[in-house]
Amino acid sequence: MALKLDSIVPWGRNIDEYTEMFLLSDEDLKKRIAGFGDGPASFNYQATMRGYNVTSFDPIYCFSKSQLEARINEVRTVIMKQMSENKENYIWNKIKSLEELESIRMASMMLFLQDYEKGLIEKRYVFHELPDRIDYPDDSFEIGLSSHFLLMYTSLGYDFHIAAISEMLRLCKQVRIFPLCDLDSNASEMIERVIDYFSKKYNVVIRCTDYEFQKDANKLLIINK
Numbered sequence: 001m002a003l004k005l006d007s008i009v010p011w012g013r014n015i016d017e018y019t020e021m022f023l024l025s026d027e028d029l030k031k032r033i034a035g036f037g038d039g040p041a042s043f044n045y046q047a048t049m050r051g052y053n054v055t056s057f058d059p060i061y062c063f064s065k066s067q068l069e070a071r072i073n074e075v076r077t078v079i080m081k082q083m084s085e086n087k088e089n090y091i092w093n094k095i096k097s098l099e100e101l102e103s104i105r106m107a108s109m110m111l112f113l114q115d116y117e118k119g120l121i122e123k124r125y126v127f128h129e130l131p132d133r134i135d136y137p138d139d140s141f142e143i144g145l146s147s148h149f150l151l152m153y154t155s156l157g158y159d160f161h162i163a164a165i166s167e168m169l170r171l172c173k174q175v176r177i178f179p180l181c182d183l184d185s186n187a188s189e190m191i192e193r194v195i196d197y198f199s200k201k202y203n204v205v206i207r208c209t210d211y212e213f214q215k216d217a218n219k220l221l222i223i224n225k
Ligand SMILES: C[S@@+](CC[C@H](N)C(=O)[O-])C[C@H]1O[C@@H](n2cnc3c(N)ncnc32)[C@H](O)[C@@H]1O
Pocket: 008, 010, 011, 012, 013, 014, 036, 037, 038, 039, 040, 041, 057, 058, 059, 060, 128, 129, 130, 131, 146, 147, 148, 149
Protein backbone atom coordinates (compact mmCIF):
# COMPACT_ATOMS: atom_id res chain seq x y z
CA MET A 1 0.00 0.00 0.00
CA ALA A 2 1.35 3.47 -0.87
CA LEU A 3 2.54 5.55 2.06
CA LYS A 4 0.23 8.51 2.78
CA LEU A 5 1.83 11.92 3.39
CA ASP A 6 -0.55 12.67 6.28
CA SER A 7 0.53 9.48 8.08
CA ILE A 8 4.19 10.50 8.43
CA VAL A 9 5.65 12.55 11.28
CA PRO A 10 9.02 13.88 10.09
CA TRP A 11 11.47 14.78 12.87
CA GLY A 12 15.23 14.62 12.34
CA ARG A 13 18.46 14.74 14.30
CA ASN A 14 21.90 16.11 13.37
CA ILE A 15 25.41 14.68 12.98
CA ASP A 16 26.49 15.60 16.52
CA GLU A 17 23.53 13.66 17.90
CA TYR A 18 24.20 10.69 15.60
CA THR A 19 27.89 10.67 16.59
CA GLU A 20 27.01 10.67 20.29
CA MET A 21 24.14 8.15 20.09
CA PHE A 22 26.07 5.67 17.97
CA LEU A 23 29.52 6.24 19.55
CA LEU A 24 30.89 6.95 16.07
CA SER A 25 34.66 7.45 16.18
CA ASP A 26 36.57 9.38 13.50
CA GLU A 27 37.58 5.97 12.10
CA ASP A 28 33.94 4.79 12.04
CA LEU A 29 32.87 7.92 10.17
CA LYS A 30 35.35 7.14 7.39
CA LYS A 31 33.62 3.78 6.72
CA ARG A 32 30.71 3.19 4.31
CA ILE A 33 27.65 3.88 6.46
CA ALA A 34 23.97 3.10 5.83
CA GLY A 35 21.29 4.89 7.85
CA PHE A 36 17.98 3.01 8.00
CA GLY A 37 14.98 5.20 8.83
CA ASP A 38 17.09 8.38 8.60
CA GLY A 39 14.02 10.34 7.44
CA PRO A 40 14.65 14.11 7.56
CA ALA A 41 17.82 13.89 9.70
CA SER A 42 20.72 16.11 8.57
CA PHE A 43 23.27 13.35 9.32
CA ASN A 44 23.63 12.37 5.65
CA TYR A 45 24.10 15.96 4.45
CA GLN A 46 26.54 16.95 7.20
CA ALA A 47 28.55 13.71 6.80
CA THR A 48 28.70 14.22 3.01
CA MET A 49 29.91 17.80 3.54
CA ARG A 50 32.77 16.40 5.64
CA GLY A 51 33.72 13.95 2.88
CA TYR A 52 32.14 10.82 4.42
CA ASN A 53 30.13 8.19 2.60
CA VAL A 54 26.56 7.80 3.91
CA THR A 55 23.49 6.31 2.22
CA SER A 56 20.10 6.85 3.90
CA PHE A 57 17.11 4.53 3.41
CA ASP A 58 13.58 5.58 4.33
CA PRO A 59 10.03 5.20 2.96
CA ILE A 60 9.46 8.99 3.15
CA TYR A 61 11.87 9.44 0.23
CA CYS A 62 8.96 8.67 -2.11
CA PHE A 63 7.72 12.24 -1.48
CA SER A 64 8.85 15.43 -3.17
CA LYS A 65 10.78 18.19 -1.40
CA SER A 66 7.70 20.44 -1.31
CA GLN A 67 5.51 17.67 0.10
CA LEU A 68 8.03 16.92 2.87
CA GLU A 69 8.52 20.63 3.61
CA ALA A 70 4.76 21.15 3.93
CA ARG A 71 4.41 18.10 6.18
CA ILE A 72 7.35 19.18 8.40
CA ASN A 73 5.70 22.58 8.91
CA GLU A 74 2.34 20.94 9.58
CA VAL A 75 3.54 18.53 12.28
CA ARG A 76 6.01 20.89 13.95
CA THR A 77 3.42 22.52 16.26
CA VAL A 78 1.74 19.20 17.02
CA ILE A 79 5.03 17.60 18.10
CA MET A 80 6.09 20.63 20.14
CA LYS A 81 2.71 20.60 21.93
CA GLN A 82 3.21 16.91 22.77
CA MET A 83 6.75 17.61 23.95
CA SER A 84 5.57 20.42 26.26
CA GLU A 85 2.89 18.12 27.71
CA ASN A 86 5.50 15.40 28.36
CA LYS A 87 8.42 17.63 29.33
CA GLU A 88 9.15 15.63 32.50
CA ASN A 89 10.01 12.57 30.40
CA TYR A 90 13.10 14.32 28.99
CA ILE A 91 16.43 15.48 30.42
CA TRP A 92 17.03 19.18 29.75
CA ASN A 93 20.74 19.51 30.46
CA LYS A 94 22.21 19.59 26.93
CA ILE A 95 19.12 20.85 25.14
CA LYS A 96 17.91 23.37 27.69
CA SER A 97 14.40 24.33 26.60
CA LEU A 98 11.54 23.51 24.26
CA GLU A 99 12.51 26.52 22.15
CA GLU A 100 16.07 25.26 21.77
CA LEU A 101 14.80 21.78 20.90
CA GLU A 102 12.51 23.17 18.18
CA SER A 103 15.29 25.28 16.75
CA ILE A 104 17.78 22.33 16.68
CA ARG A 105 15.27 19.97 15.05
CA MET A 106 14.10 22.57 12.50
CA ALA A 107 17.71 23.46 11.62
CA SER A 108 18.45 19.74 10.97
CA MET A 109 15.36 19.31 8.83
CA MET A 110 16.03 22.50 6.84
CA LEU A 111 19.56 21.22 6.03
CA PHE A 112 18.00 17.91 4.95
CA LEU A 113 15.48 19.70 2.72
CA GLN A 114 18.18 21.84 1.09
CA ASP A 115 20.15 18.70 0.28
CA TYR A 116 17.26 16.35 -0.53
CA GLU A 117 16.94 16.69 -4.32
CA LYS A 118 20.72 16.56 -4.86
CA GLY A 119 20.93 13.57 -2.52
CA LEU A 120 18.20 11.73 -4.44
CA ILE A 121 20.13 12.21 -7.70
CA GLU A 122 23.36 11.07 -6.02
CA LYS A 123 21.46 8.07 -4.54
CA ARG A 124 22.38 9.12 -1.00
CA TYR A 125 18.63 9.16 -0.18
CA VAL A 126 17.06 5.89 -1.26
CA PHE A 127 13.37 5.07 -1.01
CA HIS A 128 13.11 1.83 0.93
CA GLU A 129 10.92 0.25 3.58
CA LEU A 130 12.32 -2.36 5.96
CA PRO A 131 12.12 -5.33 6.05
CA ASP A 132 11.96 -5.48 2.23
CA ARG A 133 15.07 -6.70 0.46
CA ILE A 134 17.19 -3.79 -0.80
CA ASP A 135 18.71 -4.06 -4.25
CA TYR A 136 22.30 -3.85 -2.96
CA PRO A 137 24.82 -6.72 -2.70
CA ASP A 138 25.71 -8.38 0.65
CA ASP A 139 28.18 -6.41 2.80
CA SER A 140 27.77 -3.19 0.79
CA PHE A 141 28.29 -1.18 3.99
CA GLU A 142 30.54 -1.49 6.99
CA ILE A 143 28.14 0.06 9.50
CA GLY A 144 24.31 0.16 9.45
CA LEU A 145 22.53 2.57 11.81
CA SER A 146 18.98 2.85 13.09
CA SER A 147 18.13 5.81 15.32
CA HIS A 148 14.75 6.10 17.03
CA PHE A 149 13.05 3.58 14.78
CA LEU A 150 13.90 -0.13 15.23
CA LEU A 151 13.11 -1.56 18.68
CA MET A 152 11.33 1.69 19.70
CA TYR A 153 8.12 0.94 17.82
CA THR A 154 7.46 -2.34 19.63
CA SER A 155 3.99 -2.56 18.06
CA LEU A 156 5.71 -3.54 14.79
CA GLY A 157 6.34 -6.86 16.50
CA TYR A 158 9.03 -9.50 16.92
CA ASP A 159 8.86 -10.97 13.40
CA PHE A 160 9.16 -7.53 11.79
CA HIS A 161 12.25 -6.77 13.85
CA ILE A 162 13.94 -10.10 13.14
CA ALA A 163 13.34 -9.64 9.38
CA ALA A 164 14.36 -5.95 9.36
CA ILE A 165 17.58 -6.41 11.35
CA SER A 166 18.44 -9.54 9.31
CA GLU A 167 18.22 -7.49 6.10
CA MET A 168 20.42 -4.79 7.67
CA LEU A 169 22.94 -7.50 8.61
CA ARG A 170 22.91 -8.84 5.06
CA LEU A 171 23.91 -5.39 3.80
CA CYS A 172 26.20 -4.30 6.64
CA LYS A 173 29.08 -5.91 8.51
CA GLN A 174 27.96 -4.27 11.73
CA VAL A 175 24.59 -2.88 12.88
CA ARG A 176 24.05 -0.24 15.59
CA ILE A 177 20.57 0.47 17.01
CA PHE A 178 19.72 3.30 19.43
CA PRO A 179 17.96 3.44 21.87
CA LEU A 180 17.04 0.13 23.51
CA CYS A 181 13.64 1.04 24.87
CA ASP A 182 10.14 1.68 23.60
CA LEU A 183 8.50 5.07 23.02
CA ASP A 184 7.71 5.35 26.76
CA SER A 185 11.33 4.60 27.74
CA ASN A 186 10.37 1.11 28.93
CA ALA A 187 12.49 -1.96 28.39
CA SER A 188 10.25 -4.53 26.73
CA GLU A 189 10.12 -8.29 26.53
CA MET A 190 10.10 -8.04 22.74
CA ILE A 191 13.35 -6.05 22.73
CA GLU A 192 14.97 -8.69 24.97
CA ARG A 193 13.77 -11.51 22.69
CA VAL A 194 15.16 -9.76 19.59
CA ILE A 195 18.53 -9.23 21.32
CA ASP A 196 18.54 -12.91 22.44
CA TYR A 197 17.88 -14.05 18.87
CA PHE A 198 20.84 -12.14 17.43
CA SER A 199 23.10 -12.97 20.43
CA LYS A 200 22.84 -16.65 19.49
CA LYS A 201 24.15 -15.97 15.97
CA TYR A 202 26.45 -12.96 16.30
CA ASN A 203 28.68 -11.04 18.68
CA VAL A 204 26.32 -8.59 20.43
CA VAL A 205 27.40 -5.74 22.70
CA ILE A 206 25.29 -3.20 24.63
CA ARG A 207 26.98 0.10 25.48
CA CYS A 208 25.84 3.11 27.49
CA THR A 209 26.19 6.48 25.78
CA ASP A 210 26.28 10.07 27.01
CA TYR A 211 23.30 10.81 24.76
CA GLU A 212 20.23 10.75 26.99
CA PHE A 213 17.48 13.17 26.03
CA GLN A 214 14.50 10.89 26.51
CA LYS A 215 14.92 9.61 30.09
CA ASP A 216 16.56 6.14 30.26
CA ALA A 217 17.01 6.07 26.47
CA ASN A 218 20.81 5.93 26.51
CA LYS A 219 21.75 2.41 25.45
CA LEU A 220 23.23 1.35 22.13
CA LEU A 221 23.03 -2.15 20.65
CA ILE A 222 25.95 -3.22 18.44
CA ILE A 223 25.68 -6.44 16.41
CA ASN A 224 28.88 -7.65 14.70
CA LYS A 225 28.72 -10.27 11.98
C1 LIG B 1 11.42 8.98 14.60
S1 LIG B 1 12.02 9.01 12.96
C2 LIG B 1 13.77 9.01 13.22
C3 LIG B 1 14.52 9.76 12.14
C4 LIG B 1 16.04 9.73 12.27
N1 LIG B 1 16.55 8.38 12.34
C5 LIG B 1 16.52 10.50 13.48
O1 LIG B 1 16.83 9.91 14.52
O2 LIG B 1 16.56 11.74 13.39
C6 LIG B 1 11.69 7.37 12.39
C7 LIG B 1 11.95 7.16 10.92
O3 LIG B 1 11.71 5.78 10.60
C8 LIG B 1 11.16 5.75 9.30
N2 LIG B 1 10.47 4.46 9.05
C9 LIG B 1 9.19 4.12 9.38
N3 LIG B 1 8.92 2.88 8.93
C10 LIG B 1 10.04 2.41 8.31
C11 LIG B 1 10.39 1.19 7.66
N4 LIG B 1 9.50 0.18 7.56
N5 LIG B 1 11.62 1.06 7.14
C12 LIG B 1 12.54 2.07 7.26
N6 LIG B 1 12.26 3.24 7.87
C13 LIG B 1 11.03 3.42 8.40
C14 LIG B 1 10.23 6.94 9.28
O4 LIG B 1 9.85 7.30 7.95
C15 LIG B 1 11.05 7.98 10.01
O5 LIG B 1 11.82 8.74 9.12
